[in-house]
Each structure stands twice: as C-alpha cells, then as structure tokens.
Amino acid sequence: MSTLFPWVDRYVSNTLSxxxxxxxxxxxxxxxxxxxxxxxxxxxxxxxxxxxxxxxxDSEDALRRTHRRYFESVEEIMxxxx
Numbered sequence: 643m644s645t646l647f648p649w650v651d652r653y654v655s656n657t658l659s660x661x662x663x664x665x666x667x668x669x670x671x672x673x674x675x676x677x678x679x680x681x682x683x684x685x686x687x688x689x690x691x692x693x694x695x696x697x698x699x700d701s702e703d704a705l706r707r708t709h710r711r712y713f714e715s716v717e718e719i720m721x722x723x724x
Contacts (some may be wrong), residue, residue: 663713664692672698 665682669675675696686692695712699705706713 672696 667678669678679694679696682694686694697705697709697712699708710719
C-alpha cells in the first residue's frame with residue numbers, strides 16, 4: 643500500500659508506496675492541496691498500492707505525531723509502545 647498526500651498551513655500531500663513517501667508537498671490553502679490531491683489521484687489511478695491523502699496540522703511535528711502511520715513503519719510505531 644502506498645500513500646500520496648497533499649499539505650496546508652500544513653496541508654500535506656504525500657504519495658507513499660510500501661510505507662515510504664514517494665512525494666510530499668506543502669500548501670498554505672486547502673484548495674491548492676485538494677487540487678494537488680486530485681492531480682495525484684489521476685496520475686496514480688491505475689496503481690492500487692498508492693494512497694493519496696490530504697492532511698492538515700499546525701506543524702510538521704504535529705502531523706507526524708497524529709498521522710505517524712504515513713511516516714513510520716509498523717515496527718517503528720510498535721517500538722514506541724514497548
């Protein structure tokens with residue numbers, strides 16, 4: 643599974659494949675982030691392993707904390723709890 647996500651004022655658009663980010667962009671408004679998302683969805687429509695998402699947070703640190711599955715492997719997340 644891969645993920646692509648667009649980023650505003652911390653909207654983030656990233657494309658991930660096999661747990662790694664393929665592309666990431668930051669935006670200051672939601673419309674631009676959504677446009678990037680829709681463009682990425684058109685680009686990757688025939689690749690079922692790609693996930694396209696738009697995430698919103700006050701900072702990249704907050705985004706990485708609240709949506710860590712997009713940035714860390716399952717093993718890394720599990721280690722944080724043991």
